[in-house]
Amino acid sequence: MRIVVTNCNTTQSMTEEIVRGARAAAGPGTTVLGLTPTWGPESAEGWLDSYLSAAAVLDTLRTYQEQEDHDPYDAVVMAGFGEHGREGVRELVDVPVVDITEAAAHLACLLGRRYGVVTTLERSAGQIEDSLYTAGVARNCAVVVGTGLGVLDLGDQERTEAAFVAAAERARDAGAEVLVLGCAGMTGLQRAVGEKLGMPVVDGVGAAVKLAESLVSLGLTTSRAGGYAKPLPKRRTWARPGAPPSE
Amino acid sequence: MRIVVTNCNTTQSMTEEIVRGARAAAGPGTTVLGLTPTWGPESAEGWLDSYLSAAAVLDTLRTYQEQEDHDPYDAVVMAGFGEHGREGVRELVDVPVVDITEAAAHLACLLGRRYGVVTTLERSAGQIEDSLYTAGVARNCAVVVGTGLGVLDLGDQERTEAAFVAAAERARDAGAEVLVLGCAGMTGLQRAVGEKLGMPVVDGVGAAVKLAESLVSLGLTTSRAGGYAKPLPKRRTWARPGAPPSE
Amino acid sequence: MRIVVTNCNTTQSMTEEIVRGARAAAGPGTTVLGLTPTWGPESAEGWLDSYLSAAAVLDTLRTYQEQEDHDPYDAVVMAGFGEHGREGVRELVDVPVVDITEAAAHLACLLGRRYGVVTTLERSAGQIEDSLYTAGVARNCAVVVGTGLGVLDLGDQERTEAAFVAAAERARDAGAEVLVLGCAGMTGLQRAVGEKLGMPVVDGVGAAVKLAESLVSLGLTTSRAGGYAKPLPKRRTWARPGAPPSE
Amino acid sequence: MRIVVTNCNTTQSMTEEIVRGARAAAGPGTTVLGLTPTWGPESAEGWLDSYLSAAAVLDTLRTYQEQEDHDPYDAVVMAGFGEHGREGVRELVDVPVVDITEAAAHLACLLGRRYGVVTTLERSAGQIEDSLYTAGVARNCAVVVGTGLGVLDLGDQERTEAAFVAAAERARDAGAEVLVLGCAGMTGLQRAVGEKLGMPVVDGVGAAVKLAESLVSLGLTTSRAGGYAKPLPKRRTWARPGAPPSE
Amino acid sequence: MRIVVTNCNTTQSMTEEIVRGARAAAGPGTTVLGLTPTWGPESAEGWLDSYLSAAAVLDTLRTYQEQEDHDPYDAVVMAGFGEHGREGVRELVDVPVVDITEAAAHLACLLGRRYGVVTTLERSAGQIEDSLYTAGVARNCAVVVGTGLGVLDLGDQERTEAAFVAAAERARDAGAEVLVLGCAGMTGLQRAVGEKLGMPVVDGVGAAVKLAESLVSLGLTTSRAGGYAKPLPKRRTWARPGAPPSE
Amino acid sequence: MRIVVTNCNTTQSMTEEIVRGARAAAGPGTTVLGLTPTWGPESAEGWLDSYLSAAAVLDTLRTYQEQEDHDPYDAVVMAGFGEHGREGVRELVDVPVVDITEAAAHLACLLGRRYGVVTTLERSAGQIEDSLYTAGVARNCAVVVGTGLGVLDLGDQERTEAAFVAAAERARDAGAEVLVLGCAGMTGLQRAVGEKLGMPVVDGVGAAVKLAESLVSLGLTTSRAGGYAKPLPKRRTWARPGAPPSE
The missing domain is CATH 3.40.50.12500 (Rossmann fold)
Incomplete structure (x- = not known):
């Protein structure tokens, strides 16, 4: 496939x-x-x-x-x-x-009673909480914590790992038994950090x-019988015409 | 102002x-x-x-x-x-x-124990429910019901009013004591319908x-102390370069 | 009006x-x-x-x-x-x-993702939580904290301000991005404290x-179509007859 | 005692x-x-x-x-x-x-998965819901339904019983497995109605x-360690001075 | 009886x-x-x-x-x-x-706004939380805390009391105004600890x-009108035949 | 594997x-x-x-x-x-x-905004609701409905299918956009019923x-860092000694 x-x-x-x-x-x-x-x-x-x-x-x-x-x-x-x-x-x-947000949460629910999300900046916590809630998997989320690192700062493996471990400890103190990597760019961290913490770490991409x-x-796809019906045919403009394309 | x-x-x-x-x-x-x-x-x-x-x-x-x-x-x-x-x-x-979604709900909460939202198509109900939830005002929402009319079908005043009244009755049966007009284009309906139903009708625009x-x-504005901090400076492209602008 | x-x-x-x-x-x-x-x-x-x-x-x-x-x-x-x-x-x-309880909360919801209430005595926290809940605006309340000052102790501006700031910091640590003054008698504090904390402060009276x-x-008033119907006509006695009026 | x-x-x-x-x-x-x-x-x-x-x-x-x-x-x-x-x-x-509100609910929780409250007028449903919620026992309440009878109309045993049975059937359809008599004046109904419906009926007074x-x-009494501390000593006036005592 | x-x-x-x-x-x-x-x-x-x-x-x-x-x-x-x-x-x-889990919680709800459960091992907290939730009395539970002592370690009265008091203080800090003894074997502790802490302590057995x-x-028993109907007649085997009975 | x-x-x-x-x-x-x-x-x-x-x-x-x-x-x-x-x-x-309960719910959440469970007897609904809740996936469950058929009655394909379709329609009316087969023995129904209803049908076993x-x-397994730690070593007896093994 x-x-x-x-x-x-x-x-x-x-x-x-x-x-x-x-x-x-x-x-x-x-x-x-x-x-x-x-x-x-x-x-x-x-x-x-x-x-x-x-x-x-x-x-x-x-x-x-x-x-x-x-x-x-x-x-x-x-x-x-x-x-x-x-x-x-x-x-x-x-x-x-x-x-990947909901995916990580779905698997995390199978691995422990409560999971915690470790993300980049604290400011993203609210979005993640809302996303988990509307996906229907927020109930077992103990906490969403930030590492203080921006998405594009994740390159420095060592610093990222240290920040992640510190944040993960806060998540564990809040009741998390499983960790979720709260950023697509964190994929590499999974194994190293999991071993250090003795907790399963779920990467959303995988x-x-x-x-x-x-x-x-299983031959399953999105239901068309409700809110996810096909978009209605209509006029949609997908880009600002004649405007300078970038900031 | x-x-x-x-x-x-x-x-x-x-x-x-x-x-x-x-x-x-x-x-x-x-x-x-x-x-x-x-x-x-x-x-x-x-x-x-x-x-x-x-x-x-x-x-x-x-x-x-x-x-x-x-x-x-x-x-x-x-x-x-x-x-x-x-x-x-x-x-x-x-x-x-x-x-306007949250605004109507905030005022509706002041007017009765439960409010109901009457919107255009049923397929919009989920979005409205999520929007009320994340705005923090979903608790007193009894129900969101659709009239079956699309946004651009609202021109026919009489049909719109009839569809609205029918939907509003379903909202009342679900416990609503106040109605919210669930579309910016419904603004005109407010008074006529309110009288017919004997319930306050809140228009989000007003x-x-x-x-x-x-x-x-009151000199109040959005808090910058958390999730609504200023956007970080970065490169953002606001339009698809070199593509036909509309469908 | x-x-x-x-x-x-x-x-x-x-x-x-x-x-x-x-x-x-x-x-x-x-x-x-x-x-x-x-x-x-x-x-x-x-x-x-x-x-x-x-x-x-x-x-x-x-x-x-x-x-x-x-x-x-x-x-x-x-x-x-x-x-x-x-x-x-x-x-x-x-x-x-x-x-004023619900009013402050309604406006606070518009200014940040979570608000915190700073009130007088800790013992009032439960009442405030219940009042916010039944008003339908509790969901975005991060916390209600007390300053330890009684209502009639609020006269000493400096002490009140210091106690308020200390309590507000606890609210911020609990996730509040907006503060609500949890007592009618705190109205004067709003501007001074807001500046010190860099957060919007909502006064319920205003x-x-x-x-x-x-x-x-907007021509809106309380719905009579449900729980807030007019009181039924009946015999009501509004004061203890023939008893010494005060303690 | x-x-x-x-x-x-x-x-x-x-x-x-x-x-x-x-x-x-x-x-x-x-x-x-x-x-x-x-x-x-x-x-x-x-x-x-x-x-x-x-x-x-x-x-x-x-x-x-x-x-x-x-x-x-x-x-x-x-x-x-x-x-x-x-x-x-x-x-x-x-x-x-x-x-009696909370008492009936506490016992009802022990007798079935969900209970329903049958009260007098529909307008009281909101108060009862709030009272159950703040007492901490609302979760297993399937519904609160009204009989349409006022408190002082309960004298006519037959009519009361018929109205109660009709309301109780609505509660059962909403998932109630146990009934709560939602008015002190209904105490007499308990046995007759319970037999007719094949469901336990809890009276709040008992x-x-x-x-x-x-x-x-068990030697237990209200905790003074929080919200239910003794009232503070202060001046309280319990009756309107010099006013006609009744309406 | x-x-x-x-x-x-x-x-x-x-x-x-x-x-x-x-x-x-x-x-x-x-x-x-x-x-x-x-x-x-x-x-x-x-x-x-x-x-x-x-x-x-x-x-x-x-x-x-x-x-x-x-x-x-x-x-x-x-x-x-x-x-x-x-x-x-x-x-x-x-x-x-x-x-005894639900029983203690029901009575605790009558004694204060929030109760806390002090149990043996932290690992039991999840089960207790679920049990309170499904019994319909979780809403007013502030927290479930462990003493770190196993069920069979409760014999040493002094150590048990000290561990209990330490855990109870954590519960109080989390908002509990009433304590629940989270183990049948703790029954003896109730009076001693209650006095030390100035809070009511509820034992589930009593x-x-x-x-x-x-x-x-009151002549009340479990409703048969729903989920607690009698077990259906069928073949049930209550013990592993021919296997060594114990580990 | x-x-x-x-x-x-x-x-x-x-x-x-x-x-x-x-x-x-x-x-x-x-x-x-x-x-x-x-x-x-x-x-x-x-x-x-x-x-x-x-x-x-x-x-x-x-x-x-x-x-x-x-x-x-x-x-x-x-x-x-x-x-x-x-x-x-x-x-x-x-x-x-x-x-299989949680599994079906996890996948159903990915396919529509709300799912409904169709199970055998109505009396099982409560268990399923609790199981979904504790698994952390109850939020998007619109309803659990019974077909009225016992587990061992599922042999008659035609009757089962008809009962399932009738129950599924009730689930749809309650807001379900996706169906979950609420019994391991229903596995065969999935495709036939899905086509008749135009909704995805999730079988828990698959x-x-x-x-x-x-x-x-993904190399993930249950967290040992909390509630699912290994059972403590102790004496456990897995069968009633000396008793007739079956009823």
Whole structure:
């Protein structure tokens, strides 16, 4: 099967890292295609970024599936932790859609009574909480904590690991028995940190790939019988005409 | 004071109607400026539309406030019932931001023990429920019901009124003691329907204007001390480069 | 328009301070009339005081509106933070009723993701939590904290301010991005403290005046279609006959 | 032991009926004393009545315990279903306090997964819901339904029984497996109706007497370590000076 | 009346201690019979123990009531704090069933606004939280804290008391105004600790006995009209045939 | 990998049917081993059955893993919809454990805004609701409805399908956009019914197999850092000594 993974920002190197993580998780018969939005924020950190990202990701998928020669795909994985857009993509495409936020939470619920999310900046905590709530998996979330590192600061492995471990200890004190990596760019941390802390650490990208494969293999896709019906046909303009494209 | 009211779609006539409603509610010293996004959906009905609308509204406000000669303004009213973007606008601008969804609910809570929302299509109910929840005012919402009419079908006054009354009766049976008009384009219905039903009917546009005036007059604006801190400086691209701008 | 503001206790000087706060918030065309109960507690601090106060405030309004020559009024503001009686007044009068507890919370919800209430004694926290819950605005309340000062101890500005700031820091640590002054007698603190803390501070008296004006100006009043129907006609005795009136 | 049972209204015949019910439930060593407020509503049906009743009941107990020659008592049962005042009485007296609303719900939770409350007028449902919520026992309440009969209409046994059975069937359809009699004056119905419906029917007066006896016999009383600390000493006026005492 | 008290484990000395506690609480006309399961865990500490215990307790009661010459009984008290099985016993027997977990919580709700549970090992907290939730009394539970002592370590009175007091202080800091002894084997602690802490301390065994007596005396028993209908007749095997009976 | 699937009852033919369903869902490299308890109920329908089943399933797994020559396994799937024992098995084994109740709900959350469960007898609804709640996935469950058919009545395909469709329509009216088959023995219905209703239908057995494979493939297993620590070493007796093994 073929899974399209959408980055939530315009940073190509992050798409590549996400695709690496997705491929590492994917089963033998699964192909992964990464899509990078051609517009939107270079990283999503806050509500404005998140809403901008949501429209850009929708546009990216819409444009992709309108290409005459595009390869068919079986599922979409949305790789923006806590970012918006999930329900819109469910309306747009006919295949199952799994967002890494909800995916990590779903698996975390199976591994312990309470899980904690460790994310980048504290300011993202609210978005993540709302995203977990609307996905229906907030009840067993003990806490969302920030490391104080921005998305693009995650390069320094050592500092990131130290910040992550410190934040994870706060999550454990708040009752978490399982940790969730609250950023697509944290994928590499999973094993190292898990060993240090003696707790399972769930990465959303891997989790979402497995859930997408599961749905596809069971022949399940998004219900059209309610809120995720197809978008109504109407005039939509997807970009500001004649305006300078970037800030 | 000066209030900017943003339509959530590209339909200029709806902006005009919304501005009329806003002006009718505004106090003597208040000026209302309506902004219509130059891109986005012609009407917002569903999640995809809503996320597209959120980015377009953010872009519209961003562009407006970057114009060298723009008039200063004291508050923003977001006139898309159940649409996304609210928190992003709170990050973007330095003045108070009031969304018509939350505004109507806040006032409705003061008028009865439970309120009901009557909206256009049933498919919008989920978005509205989530929006009320994250705004912190869902607890006293008895139900969200649809009239089955699309946003652009609201022109036929008589049919709209009949559909609204039928839906409102379902809301009352579910425990609503107050009604909320769940669409910016319903503003005209308020008085006629209220009399027929013997229940107060709250229109979000008027409610939001009064709340915006209240905040301005009390010298209150959005807290920067948490999730609504200013957007971080970074590269953001607000439009798809080199692509045909509309569908 | 004319707004009646009811103090929840018998201390005339507090009524005067509340009226000053209300007038400062009121729009140009608004007149404020303060009513002081002739019976009840001299300050409301705890459940017994609160229930005694509720009956006395109801009696005060009932007596006022039964006076043949009373001036008409357009709204009632109830100025007892966390005190009971709100729903009873909604039954009693035909104009909109706004309680300062709910009013502050409604506006606070518009200014940040979570708000915290700073009140006088810790023992009042439970009442305030219940009042916010039944008003439908508890969801975004991060915490209610006490300063340890009684209502009648608020006179010493410096000590009050210091106690308030200390309590507000606890609220911020609990996630509050906005503060609510949890006592009518704290009205003066708002600006000084807000600057020190870099957070918006909402005073219930001002908030309630603006919400009352908003409802009146939109032509909205309490629904009679449910729990706030008019009191049934029956024999009610409003005071202990022939007993010594005070403790 | 000696239990004081307070009626919530001024109707002496209702006190007598309540006392009969209390005595029927009381253990062999328990004496029951009924107190009727000398002021307040003749029946409590709605919020205004409820707040008036709360102050009158507090005053009644306060006056009683200030009588030099009053008999000591071991517990207070408050016999107003859904009426206010419970927490104030907990502050006032040094013995355990049990309200019939919470008492019925506590026992009902032990008898089935969900219980339903059948009360007099629909307008009381909101008060009862709030009372159950703040007592901490709302979670297993399936529904509160009204019979449409006023408190003082309960005299006609046959009509009352028919109305009760009809309402109880609605409660059962909403998931109730146990019924709660939502009015002190319904005490007589319990056995007849229970047999007709094949469901346990809990009467609050009997339930409260047994819970009060339980607490006394276990040596337990209200905690003073938090919200139910003793009322602070201060000036309180319990009656409107110089005013005609009744309406 | 006659109450059967079931220990949740196979330790006869704990049954004896529980029976002593039950008898101390029981009214003059009440006889207490303790039953010790002949299989199951020697102490219940964790989920596996709890599920094993549930089946063993059910089997113990089933076997007892199938004995031709068994004495009749009027109620069952289940003396395993936080242990499973409650609803199964409600199906099995025709008399009221009270579990000590819920019983303590019900009484605690009457004594303060929030209660805290002090249990043995931290690992039991989750079970207790779930048990309170499904019993419908979790809302007013401030916290469940562990002393770090195992069930069979409670013998050393002094150490137990010190550990309990330390844990209770954590509960108080979390808002508890009332304490619940979270283990049947803690019954002795109640008075000593209560005095040290100035807070009421509720023991589940005593609470359950009083609630069972209350239900019996009011003629109330489990509803058969829903989830607690009688077990369906079918083939059930209650023990592993031909296998070594113990580990 | 090798997955052990435990039936919750002693009916060998149901184990076989479950294993067939599990194999149909399993990936190419996955082997499925079905275990049938040698004791317990022949079908689990109600609380007593469920607790008996929980102990029997624990014993079955314990016995299996104590066999010297048992094949190693990588995950456990528990195939009793709404039955107890999940957390105990998590303590017992070192591999991931997935219960079909939670599994179906996790996948259903990815497919629509609300899901509904269609189960056998109405009396099981409460257990299922509690199981979803404690698993952390109840929030998006619109309703649990019964077909009125017992577990062992599911043989008649046509009647079962008709009853299922009728119940599913009730679920849809309650807001469900996705259906969950609420019984392991319903596995065959999935495709036929899904087509008739135009809604995705999730079978717990398939869902649990995919989730178990996902966890194994991601190297994740149950956290030992909290409530699911290994059972403490102690004396446990797993069978009633000297008693006739079956009813």
